[in-house]
Amino acid sequence: MKVVVKLDSTKSKKKSFIAERSESISMKGHQKSQVKCDTDSVAGSMSQRACVFCGARVVLNPITDAIHLVHGPIGCASYTWDIRGSLSSGSELYRNSFSTDMKEKDVIFGGEKKLEQAIDELVDEYHPKLMFVYSTCIVGVIGDDLDAVCKKKSLQYGIEIIPVQSSGFIGNKAAGYRAACDAILKIIKPEETTSQAIIERKSNCKRVINYLGDFNLAAEAWIIQGYLKEIGIDINVTFTGDANYEALKKATDAELNIIQCAGSMTYLAKKMEELYGIPYMHISFLGIEDTKESLRRIAHFFQNIELEEKTEKLIAREESQIAKTLHWYKQQLQGKKAAIYVGGGFKAISLIKQFNEIGIEVVMVGTQTGRKEEYDTIADLATAGTVILDDANPSELEQFMTEKAADLLVGGVKERPLAYKLGVAFIDHNHDRKHPLSGFIGAVNFATEVHSTVCSPVWKYV
Amino acid sequence: MTLNYKSTNENPCNMCMPMGGILPYKGIEGAMVMLHGSQGCSTYMRRHMAEHYNEPIDVGSSSLNEKGTVYGGEKNLKQGLINIIMVYEPKIVGVLTTCLAETIGEDVERIVADFLKENPDVSSTIIPGSTPGYGGSHFEGYFTTLRQILKTITKATQPHEKLNIIIPNISPADIRELKRLLDTMDIKYTIFPDFSETLDRPYEKTYKKVPEGGTTIKEIEQMAGAKATIQFATTVEDALSPGKYLYDTYGVPLYNLPIPLGIENTDLLFETIQQITNLTMPDSIKKERGRLIDAMIDSHKYNAQGRAVVYGEPEQAFSVATLCLENGITPNVIATGSKTTKLSKLLQPGLKRKLVNQDAVNIIQETDFSVIRAAAVEAKANIAIGHSDGRYLTEKEGIPLVRHGFPIHDRVGGQRLLSIGYLGTTVFLDRITNTLLENKYLHYRTNMYQEYYKKAKTI
Numbered sequence: 001m002k003v004v005v006k007l008d009s010t011k012s013k014k015k016s017f018i019a020e021r022s023e024s025i026s027m028k029g030h031q032k033s034q035v036k037c038d039t040d041s042v043a044g045s046m047s048q049r050a051c052v053f054c055g056a057r058v059v060l061n062p063i064t065d066a067i068h069l070v071h072g073p074i075g076c077a078s079y080t081w082d083i084r085g086s087l088s089s090g091s092e093l094y095r096n097s098f099s100t101d102m103k104e105k106d107v108i109f110g111g112e113k114k115l116e117q118a119i120d121e122l123v124d125e126y127h128p129k130l131m132f133v134y135s136t137c138i139v140g141v142i143g144d145d146l147d148a149v150c151k152k153k154s155l156q157y158g159i160e161i162i163p164v165q166s167s168g169f170i171g172n173k174a175a176g177y178r179a180a181c182d183a184i185l186k187i188i189k190p191e192e193t194t195s196q197a198i199i200e201r202k203s204n205c206k207r208v209i210n211y212l213g214d215f216n217l218a219a220e221a222w223i224i225q226g227y228l229k230e231i232g233i234d235i236n237v238t239f240t241g242d243a244n245y246e247a248l249k250k251a252t253d254a255e256l257n258i259i260q261c262a263g264s265m266t267y268l269a270k271k272m273e274e275l276y277g278i279p280y281m282h283i284s285f286l287g288i289e290d291t292k293e294s295l296r297r298i299a300h301f302f303q304n305i306e307l308e309e310k311t312e313k314l315i316a317r318e319e320s321q322i323a324k325t326l327h328w329y330k331q332q333l334q335g336k337k338a339a340i341y342v343g344g345g346f347k348a349i350s351l352i353k354q355f356n357e358i359g360i361e362v363v364m365v366g367t368q369t370g371r372k373e374e375y376d377t378i379a380d381l382a383t384a385g386t387v388i389l390d391d392a393n394p395s396e397l398e399q400f401m402t403e404k405a406a407d408l409l410v411g412g413v414k415e416r417p418l419a420y421k422l423g424v425a426f427i428d429h430n431h432d433r434k435h436p437l438s439g440f441i442g443a444v445n446f447a448t449e450v451h452s453t454v455c456s457p458v459w460k461y462v
Numbered sequence: 463m464t465l466n467y468k469s470t471n472e473n474p475c476n477m478c479m480p481m482g483g484i485l486p487y488k489g490i491e492g493a494m495v496m497l498h499g500s501q502g503c504s505t506y507m508r509r510h511m512a513e514h515y516n517e518p519i520d521v522g523s524s525s526l527n528e529k530g531t532v533y534g535g536e537k538n539l540k541q542g543l544i545n546i547i548m549v550y551e552p553k554i555v556g557v558l559t560t561c562l563a564e565t566i567g568e569d570v571e572r573i574v575a576d577f578l579k580e581n582p583d584v585s586s587t588i589i590p591g592s593t594p595g596y597g598g599s600h601f602e603g604y605f606t607t608l609r610q611i612l613k614t615i616t617k618a619t620q621p622h623e624k625l626n627i628i629i630p631n632i633s634p635a636d637i638r639e640l641k642r643l644l645d646t647m648d649i650k651y652t653i654f655p656d657f658s659e660t661l662d663r664p665y666e667k668t669y670k671k672v673p674e675g676g677t678t679i680k681e682i683e684q685m686a687g688a689k690a691t692i693q694f695a696t697t698v699e700d701a702l703s704p705g706k707y708l709y710d711t712y713g714v715p716l717y718n719l720p721i722p723l724g725i726e727n728t729d730l731l732f733e734t735i736q737q738i739t740n741l742t743m744p745d746s747i748k749k750e751r752g753r754l755i756d757a758m759i760d761s762h763k764y765n766a767q768g769r770a771v772v773y774g775e776p777e778q779a780f781s782v783a784t785l786c787l788e789n790g791i792t793p794n795v796i797a798t799g800s801k802t803t804k805l806s807k808l809l810q811p812g813l814k815r816k817l818v819n820q821d822a823v824n825i826i827q828e829t830d831f832s833v834i835r836a837a838a839v840e841a842k843a844n845i846a847i848g849h850s851d852g853r854y855l856t857e858k859e860g861i862p863l864v865r866h867g868f869p870i871h872d873r874v875g876g877q878r879l880l881s882i883g884y885l886g887t888t889v890f891l892d893r894i895t896n897t898l899l900e901n902k903y904l905h906y907r908t909n910m911y912q913e914y915y916k917k918a919k920t921i
Contacts (some may be wrong), residue, residue: 006921018545018548019547020545024546025610026572027534040525040527041501041525042541042545043523043524043525043538043539043541043542043545044496044523044524044525044541044542044545044546045519045525045543045545046520046522046523046546046549047505047523047525048502048505049501049505050501050502050505050506051500051501051502051503052500052502054502054506058685069470072561073561073594073595073596074471074474074476074478074595074596074599074799075477075478075481075506075561075595076476076502077471077474078476078477078478079472079506079507079509079510080475081473081851096472096473097472097474098470098471098472099470099471099472099474100470100471100473101469101470102595102596103596104594104596106596107561107565107596114469115469117468117469117470118469121468121469121470122470125467130688132788136498136561136563137500137531137561137562137565138565138595138596140531141531141562141566142565150885161517167560168499168501168502168503168562169499169500169526169527169528169531170527170528170529171527171528172501195593198533206602222662246741256759269842291507308871354798360631375693378829394520394671395549395671398669398671402669412509413509413512414505414508414509414512414518414519416512416516417512417515417516417518417519418518420516421517421518421663421665421669422669423665423667447753462665462667
């Protein structure tokens with residue numbers, strides 16, 4: 001293979017772009033072609049994405065009473081140790097980071113023995129009912145038989161030990177979501193799967209739904225649970241915020257699956273529909289409009305007047321409580337411009353709407369793992385001239401935020417210092433935040449946070 | 463809590479080799495760094511560093527996918543180099559391996575040599591380095607990389623008067639303090655690596671993708687001709703020691719010292735400087751030393767009640783433990799996640815000289831926080847000193863934590879933590895003493911009530 005670099009000595013702005021990335025960037029109204037997405041990151045492009053292991057770990061880790069054992073060298077466990085704000089109403093076991101801490105000799109001679117011993121030690125110490133064993137890059141390469149070890153130990157101890165096929169290189173973060181969902185499917189498999197049994201179970205449990213794709217960051221799942229309870233709907237299991245082994249086992253009792261984080265959980269919902277006949281719908285509790293619409297759609301599903309009336313009552317009350325506050329923020333923020341760079345496409349869509357609710361125009365939208373249909377919706381919602389990009393890098397973010405004169409960026413931890421260095425306000429929409437952004441209360445928190453950063457006195461000094 | 467783990471690490475106290483290898487490149491002028499491995503490694507490490515330094519941290523990845531893993535990652539690595547060179551126009555590109563690249567047996571040196579042959583236009587110096595994630599902790603990754611950089615860039619040169627100052631992972635604020643001290647004495651020096659500007663940048667109107675600052679290539683080249691090397695790496699094995707490399711290859715005299723944290727370690731630095739340059743401590747620094755002693759007197763009785771858990775990289779753990787000892791704080795637990803034979807040996811004389819009960823001190827290497835936590839509880843520790851990952855000692859055991867070292871990811875300002883020299887030690891010691899006092903006052907009333915009132919009542 002021969003590759004040739006043509007280094008241009010003139011300092012042109014064009015050089016911020018890697019040619020292979022051109023199809024991943026578009027501007028609404030300027031070109032018809034779709035943004036290229038759902039592909040591997042370009043080498044050396046400084047992608048903001050993570051790996052398969054990361055995707056699997058973020059989805060499964062909120063399961064509170066499970067042992068999460070990383071089979072690999074120490075780094076993978078070091079960097080993912082309790083880095084999120086997922087809350088638990090019970091066990092705190094999930095907040096520990098367990099690793100087989102593979103060393104050179106384990107890589108050479110194989111790590112299965114060490115894994116077996118680690119499982120023995122952890123069962124002995126914690127007596128868990130459930131354990132996830134995550135594979136990492138090395139394990140995928142040296143070929144440790146995770147399935148066999150987990151099966152053997154599972155039989156030996158009579159507990160569920162689930163292998164998670166999450167070697168870092170076998171795809172991107174989205175492949176990790178899928179690996180996590182596959183692991184979950186192994187747990188929720190009911191003992192009796194005849195359709196008769198399912199019908200019977202359902203007839204006993206009216207208005208019970210599962211909530212997928214909420215990780216209970218800063219109590220967000222509990223907030224939504226409160227709303228739904230008030231209108232007469234019980235949440236059966238949350239995937240995976242504040243979920244535990246006992247709860248997961250009842251997952252097939254639900255009549256409906258609602259999905260907040262589409263990227264991570266649509267696959268699970270589809271599988272549950274296919275296997276257990278549970279229908280699903282995408283909802284969003286980010287922003288007032290989406291929250292209202294979602295509550296109405298959920299209530300409507302049950303075809304019950306009383307339920308729908310209660311929903312309207314709740315909406316009217318909650319909305320009136322926050323109207324004045326939001327109105328004030330909107331006045332302050334009117335005319336500001338926002339840039340979005342988040343993990344999933346569904347979150348980006350909700351954020352565009354949410355910014356519009358508080359008088360802010362979105363001038364740049366990007367995601368790490370958005371899918372084609374999500375980019376279609378983003379393109380529909382965006383105003384002309386909005387830059388849309390998939391799997392962006394700091395160089396592109398810098399260029400477009402500057403070019404579009406964005407007043408704020410919403411993103412994750414890595415993007416924060418970049419925004420600040422550019423003199424741009426920043427909103428944390430990441431997994432370690434400590435305040436809820438869901439539901440009516442979340443909409444107020446969001447506006448408050450936007451105001452606190454966009455209108456901060458600090459910008460006077462830059 | 464008695465744990466008997468042989469094959470499990472519960473809550474790691476260290477990170478991996480490539481993580482340590484990134485940092486030196488952030489301290490060299492115009493350098494970029496790239497990891498040869500899957501995308502997750504670079505993302506995680508960028509995130510970790512961005513949180514600690516509160517700075518944008520660009521670290522490339524060859525984004526190895528399944529195909530690259532099966533058939534070799536040469537194409538990805540070369541493409542990655544092209545893209546990084548095009549966008550960042552770096553003077554140096556460090557290429558570090560990860561577990562993945564090492565396990566599939568990538569010959570990074572050969573690939574880089576081929577790349578340079580195929581691309582004669584490339585003027586960047588490319589430095590390949592081996593940092594398998596399973597080969598050691600971030601501590602070894604840091605020094606291995608420093609040594610690799612020296613091996614690639616340094617060349618035999620005319621002797622000159624400058625001193626080489628080789629530093630471990632200390633904060634940008636500490637590096638600036640070190641420079642201030644040396645400048646005050648009018649000493650000419652090369653700090654290697656110097657991330658004091660790049661990882662603690664002032665706000666400025668125009669953003670630069672590769673921040674200004676760092677040791678220049680020319681300075682590194684000339685380290686071979688320096689009058690002497692002062693290296694703060696007493697716990698580092700000779701095979702990894704950059705200073706030892708300069709001594710072995712070019713005969714540069716090596717003075718291997720502890721981090722100048724604490725009065726004894728800082729004195730040692732000034733004694734060494736005097737030995738090398740004949741320069742004595744200027745009055746302004748003498749005053750700083752005097753103020754530190756004054757501060758030590760002010761707080762000595764409070765500190766005498768300290769039972770500390772000290773943890774982190776071996777070099778940091780050593781200097782903090784000596785600071786504790788010279789202030790009457792018992793370092794009951796001294797722990798590191800790294801493997802080290804030297805830490806315990808180095809600590810023995812101090813422990814012998816200063817403690818009635820040396821058996822009360824538990825020195826643990828290659829450990830994790832399940833062990834540290836159990837040891838802390840057993841020692842009835844009332845203070846912990848170390849990085850953010852020990853925050854559970856506070857949350858679960860009520861032991862207050864003075865944040866020090868890397869990473870600090872649950873507080874702002876890791877890059878501004880000052881702890882070296884007489885001035886830095888004074889500031890750091892005050893933080894420790896005040897944490898002890900806060901903890902004492904917070905529990906004083908309940909403790910005395912429980913201990914004496916309740917006891918008296920039940921008699």
